[in-house]
Amino acid sequence: MRLWSLHPTLLDRAALVAGWREGLLAQAVLAGRTKGYLNHPQLQRFRTTADPVRAVVTYLAGLRSEAAARGYRFDVTRLDTVPDDELRLTVTAGQLAYELDHLRSKVRLRAPDWEPRLTAPRPHPLFTVVDGPIEAWERP
Template structure:
């Protein structure tokens, strides 16, 4: 499971659809709807929120926004918290070190599976965060499994 801290616009088609599926899985785990993945480290930052389901819904709505911008149709009805309520979710801190690690990881993935997308991403000055996250100074997050 990879719940990217990077902005969904940076992902290729495969990455965006995987992010959607994994976000829905995270939502199911946080809602107690599955027995698998309950200790997955990617869920730590959502569990730390006052309302974890609202936070993951905000995450998913931003992924769906990017899908819509690309002409894809992700079923927002699968998100447990409607967009207006999720829009009020507090932003979550993500360290610059975490964002940098994910940026390197994504660029490696794109170079192999989506060279055209990789060429576009390589022209950028650096990564931008998912709208739910705000970047703070720091190293890689303690919950990250180095890639």
């Protein structure tokens, strides 16, 4: 499961589509509808909120907005609730840099024309950047 902290505009088609699919899986896990991935480390940041399901839905809404801008159809009826546009989580600068490098390595193989867009890390609208190394939940 990879729930990118990067801004959805940085994600190539494969990362955006996979992020949507894996975000929906995260929503099911956090809502208690599945027994798999219960202890996945990337879910920790959503579990720290007052409403983890709304937090992941807010994350998914950011992906859906970018998908719509590209002409993709991500089904909003699959979201369990409405996003919270005021919600903000933090992500470290080290995590964003790590994810940008990780995405670059994937894009070089599957969509090399996309790589020039990956010049600087920007966070998903849900996240506010704070100083710090790679997040403790990341498994590099």
